[in-house]
Amino acid sequence: MVPRRVRVVLFFLFLVGVVSIFSSTPSEFKEHVDRHALKYRKWFGEYYWRSDLLPLVDLESTDWLVTDTTLLTSTVAGFNVFDKLYLRSGRFYAVARDPSSFPALESILPLQETQKDETATPSKMHIISPDDANKYLGVRAVVLDGATFIFWDSDPFISHYYRWWGELMLGAMRVYSGLSFVPGIKLPLPEPRRFLLPNVPEHHWRDSAGVNGPILRAGWPSTSIEGRDFWEDLIYLNQTYVFERAMIVSRPAAYTSPLRAQWFKMISTVMGMAVPNAFWAPTQHRVVRNTLGYLPYLNEDGVVASPIASRAPIVTYISRHSGVKKINRESQEGLVKALTELEQEGVCELHVVAMEKTTFSEQLAIIAKTTIMIGIHGTGMTHQLWMPSSPRSTVIEFFHPNAYPNDYELLARNVGHKHYAVWNDTYATHSKIPESGIVEYGTRLSLNKDPIPIHGPTIAEIIRRRLTSKINDLYP
DSSP states (O other), X not given: OOOHHHHHHHHHHHHHHXXXXXXXXXXXXXXXXXXXXXXXXXXXXXEEEEOTTSOEEETTTSSTTTSOOEESOTTOTTEEEEEEEEEETTEEEEEXXXXXXXXXXGGTSOSSOOSTTTSOOGGGEEEEXXXXXXXXHOSEEEEEEEEEEEEEOOTTTSSSHIIIIIIIIHHHHHHHHHGGGSTTOOSSOOOEEEEEOTTOOTTTTSOTTSOHHHHHHHHOTTOEEEOHHHHHHHHHHTOEEEEEEEEEEEHHHHTTSTTHHHHOSGGGGGTTSOOOTTTTHHHHHHHHHHHHSSOOEEOTTSOEEESSOOSSOEEEEEOOOSXXXXXXXHHHHHHHHHHHHHHXXXXXXXXXXXXXXXXXXXXXXXXXXXXXXXXXXXXXGGGGGGXXXXXXXXXXXXXXXXXXXXXXXXXXXXXXXXXXXXXXXEEEEGGGSOSSSOOOOOOHHHHHTSOBOBOHHHHHHHHHHHHHSOGGGSOO
């Protein structure tokens, strides 16, 4: 029990504190509040307080309104980054003294209604002058600080493992990392603060396999994911918002790029952009480390050195026993036999993985140690994003005769793997395939129904050469 003398002293100190607060002048009270990181100001004759976590910009008394919106990536259709991009009533506003300095809106948010819920009408984005800013934006704006990635995409495109990671995220991170070459940009670039999906309700951005969400949380644990409800909340409040930095990613806008005629994919538009070496590595490392609790280290020969060393470079065969795409039984037996012989020779350590029978964490634990990944064209090849890049890292992809959809070749180019397209006993790398007319999908029947023939010894020979040649001989 507290002694009576101590209780008396504590009560006296409490009374002194109460008296000092109520006897303080307004200025003294203000100083007290300021010391505790609260701000207050006068607005229409009334006082209010706000926290630094909810920044509010008085456009009438600052330079925010009269400072141009900066377009940081003017040549990347569909992946446009802005500093100080405004939003009001569901419409974007860019403040520009010279509107002609901005690209056509079709390369940001297309004007034509080519795909429902994805395209922009003229009312979805305006480029206005500083003189007109007060008219459209009013005199105050709520700041959405940090970098916001705005994916102007919709279901069903967005709810797909490859489209989310191999197009939206890979493309966005390539463009975002390229900002490091922009003169005057502050480095290091901060991680995105939020991902905003205005056209996607609730959890519709999640894929059927259930990996999009967990991977995103592993890559950016503190970054929020906001959907249509967040967007509608902003509209309901009828206030002006300003994104400190925003990237608008639009699939229809990306399709306006002339590079689409060369690679035929949404990500085509970013392929010519200069980026730092290994730009994807920070994302890859965070996903792996935050999922597994460790990051495997591979030496230049592709051998796992830690945390548990491998006997030889790891070759992972993604074997598909369910689903519509599979190789025929004879090819399956011949391929496994050829790969097993390589392992017995000590050329590689073989893992044959049926993804439908393993958890994502188990899959990632194997992929993060893999030097060569092989498998049928399909969504599972997206896993190469989590495979470490090295001079020997390789993706070997099986195709039906006369078919070559190049989705995963583009992933390999971005991540830093050598890609081989294989048609039974014939193969080619991207450097040997003509740059025009390279994409042929074949018939839907052949792609999704007919078993694929594969010559096992051909695959084994590619692997042998990639793992035993001198590193200087691996690249032309």
